[in-house]
Amino acid sequence: MAPMDSDRTANPVLVEALRGDTRESAHRGAIAVLDADGKRLVAVGDVERAVFPRSAVKVLQAIPLVESGGADRLALDDEELAIACASHNGEPRHVEVVERMLAKAGLDVGALECGTHWPRLLPVANALAASGKEPNALNNNCSGKHAGFLCLACVLCGGSHLREYAKGYVAPRHPVMRAVTEALEAATGYDLQKAPRGIDGCSIPTYAIPLDRLALAFARIGTGTGLRPGHARAATRLRKAVAQHPFMAAGSDRFDTKVMEALGERVYCKVGAEAVFCASFPERGLGVAIKIDDGNTARAAEVAMAAAIEAFVDLDDEEADVLRRLSDMPLRNWNGIEVGALRATTELREGLHG
């Protein structure tokens, strides 16, 4: 299977970078907006093409932790539930919350199987280096999700021999990952047994899922429609936890945090690697899924998501201002001179308005 094989199926340009008035670079991609009944409101580009959602579906993957009663059993608070859905910056506050969460399951950093990387935000990495430290698995952007998996493991094994039981929890056939995959399958209504499977950055499986199914899943978690009651309740609780603690979802200078700080429960959005971006607009009962073909998250998927929020969420002037700065921003050079712009294309904006 090789999506995007042919030039005949080239997706439209959704985001463009201008230098002066001239387009310097361009990002193609697709965006689907669906309601929870599966009705497509927007289909720009090939929305049936399967994409690896990567971290964009962390909220769906956290559903079993809540549905199983694990969150209550371990008395996880909203910060901890929020970071279970996060791709965080590995800032000191994130590390602290993940450590606390692991401790509730009687575990520590040694149980995490997500691997280690330097925090991606330069000031955060620099601060860590300046303190003479190296990063560990707690700094990994996925450490909260993995702490959630370990808490789920704790519940599934009834707490006995947890370290032993949890070992290898990232493998597709481990009971933890089976529960996680089942939740993903239920929310998207898509048979993952037949889907191409890859290994994610943090070593858990990731399944290629059609973009419109991802949008459907995010419409469902905003409305509960099409989900079984336990999943619907769990999704609502997770969304509200993130809305309470948007810093936990990402961190300093991050799109998801900025948007959810500004808009609260009206938008639940979650970025994934390789420029997948999903969101739920609960007030409108809609779900959104974006994939930028070239995988550029920060420069393209975020701009496209900002344009989608502008198109579908009622914003007051201040909120509109926040969003406009994310969908149409001046580019400045090292001397602070405005040299161009990064913005959603007319084609994307027209597509969003049907």
Next chain:
Amino acid sequence: MAPMDSDRTANPVLVEALRGDTRESAHRGAIAVLDADGKRLVAVGDVERAVFPRSAVKVLQAIPLVESGGADRLALDDEELAIACASHNGEPRHVEVVERMLAKAGLDVGALECGTHWPRLLPVANALAASGKEPNALNNNCSGKHAGFLCLACVLCGGSHLREYAKGYVAPRHPVMRAVTEALEAATGYDLQKAPRGIDGCSIPTYAIPLDRLALAFARIGTGTGLRPGHARAATRLRKAVAQHPFMAAGSDRFDTKVMEALGERVYCKVGAEAVFCASFPERGLGVAIKIDDGNTARAAEVAMAAAIEAFVDLDDEEADVLRRLSDMPLRNWNGIEVGALRATTELREGLHG
């Protein structure tokens, strides 16, 4: 003017990122390979589309420094000439050479008008932070080019009132920038008066130039054909200086440095921002120019350039191995597990073999 406007002109996919066996992301673009007489050997994608070459043409922009006699007058050595053509990492050795070069003109960091940014290579930035320092303009990847401009200013004004004279050297109408633009125009044979002009990251002008004209210029600097004798001599001297000191051209863990360390004078290559990449293969008398539409340099333009080198430069087994690791590389996750590959597409490889 808005290149890349229409889906009908979508460039082919030159580089693909796979997760497992499934294509996860794809980079479209164009590549031109020309000889110094202007004959096109390769034209994949729209090679007549104008692109901002950004830093890819630094060697052309350094020609006036040498042709004017400035390099000799100030007794610039090969390390200094190499860094005048560089987009370097801002590592301590780079900073040292730029400082030395400025001192030869009687100047210091205060004369640089390139602005300041943190070194982009994380260990370099971390080391700077760990030493309690902040970056200055010497760490800017363009500081060597700007030191070259200041040395040219020194020669143009005869050394008197240099600081005064040099002020604003980044402006299009300053004598320094006029000389630089004239050299670019001569090498490409393209009328820059009519070309869209933007402001580069380091504040000098950048002109949109058709991709095939950039390839032509790089064929010319490898052969001397089509250049006036002073320019041809200057270009040869600059190329040889870089071949002697490839670390100065970029730095640790950088494509340009790795390739020129392996291949010496057989390849002169130079990356630019927004995924423009130019190279000269002097033995073959060829020039190459690449633009990846989405502007992803590290992940796409470099892979495409590695494939071009494989197609046109005779390589022994060890060299072939170096290049293959740059054009078709395994992708590993945070646990070091191989999760996919980044590679030149069959379409690109077939296009390169005409």
